[in-house]
Amino acid sequence: FNSCLSILLSELLFCHLSSITGIQNTTHPSDISKLIQDKTYEARNMDIDICYVWVPGHCGIHGNEKADLEASKAASSPDTPLLNVYTYEDKKKQTKQVLNHEWLNMWTNQSTKLNQIKNNIQTWHNPGLKRKEETILNRLRIVHTFITHRHLMEKKDPPICEICGVIYTIKHIITECQKYDDMRKKHQISQQIDEALGPDPQSITKILQFIKDIQLYNLI
Missing domain, CATH: 1.20.5 (Single alpha-helices involved in coiled-coils or other helix-helix interfaces)
Incomplete structure (x- = not known):
């Protein structure tokens, strides 16, 4: 190394090549790598060159096994002080x-x-869905759909289910309405609204097909 010819020289020994490559990373360095970079810069401003030396796998270093054993003992010892790093x-x-x-x-x-x-x-992901399918699913989940909320734009009373005599809501359509009992059983729609409209891929497939079969797909 040319840096080794300088009058003042310091060597840093590394047993892992990744440590040196980490120091070379100036875009997203780790905290320790950033510290070494800063100290290296300060040293060079003082005409002290730093030479990084990679020692592969502690090769040829006498007592390495003993050092590893002592380090292991220290790490597991209750008497070892913890560093607040x-x-x-x-x-x-x-x-x-x-x-x-x-x-x-x-x-x-x-x-x-x-x-x-x-x-x-x-985050709930809906992989593999077409844009229209994802739009319908999201509208069902926020329970704001054309069929249940158009009365607000038309300034009319909320729609009433002609079979059950209650306000027509997404929860009623999916889990309660007697008109759709057979279709609900066919597609194994959960009676719990959070499960029926949950993120499970099978539940998503079932609920979309259920909405199609009860002919509400284009009214959501």
Whole structure:
């Protein structure tokens, strides 16, 4: 190395090649790699060159097995003091956990139609669905559909189920209405609205086919 010809020289020994490649990463370095980069920069400003040396697998180092054994003992010993090393990634993870906890509390304490169906804050994916199918599924989940809410635009009274005599809602259509009992049994639609409209791929297939068979697909 040319740097080894400098008047002042310091060597850093690494047993893992990944450690050296990590230091070379200037885009997204780890906290430790960033610290080494900063210290290297400071040293070079003082005319001290740093030479990184990779020692593959501790080859030829006498007493390596003994050192590993002692390190293992120290790691498992209750007398070994714990270092309070708190990295950026640790803080990022903790912050995310706290925010998710607060978000979940806010979500579950609300009284909305949607959180009766989706009682968590996890992302629900709908892989393989066509755009129209995904639109219909989302409208069912937020229980805002043309057939149940057009009265608001027309300034009329809510629609009433002609069979059951109750207000026509998505929950009533999917889990209660006697008119659709046979189709509900045919497609094995759950009586629990959160399960019927949940993220399970089989449930999604069943509910979409159920809506088609009761001829409401184009009215959602």
